[in-house]
Amino acid sequence: MKLYKINVNGKQYEVEVESIEEIESKPVLKKQEPKEESKTNVLAPMQGKITTLNVKVGSTVKKGDVLMVLEAMKLENDILCPVDGYVRQLLIKENDQVEINQLMLVIG
Secondary structure, three states: OEEEEEEEOOEEEEEEEOOOOOOOOOOOOOOOOOOOOOOEEEEOOOOEEEEEEOOOOOOEEOOOOEEEEEEEOOEEEEEEOOOOEEEEEEOOOOOOEEOOOOEEEEEO
């Protein structure tokens, strides 16, 4: 024990302080929760027919890649990849007719 003298508002006090041994602690690792894998749905922007399909399940894709070609009113429209990732799910095939906002594929 150590004895200290302290002054508070002009009064002197004697205080005994007991020393304790230092405890060495190891850092606690925060348990990492599994991250929910993000996914992006690719929807048909218009009604039409899938004439060309450039990907399959498991394909690695980059933002801007042409995933497929959708023919609508005799015009061919490239459906571009909105994000980097891979094709998790493919819900259409070539020559399928799709409706507006129909889910065509999922990118993970």
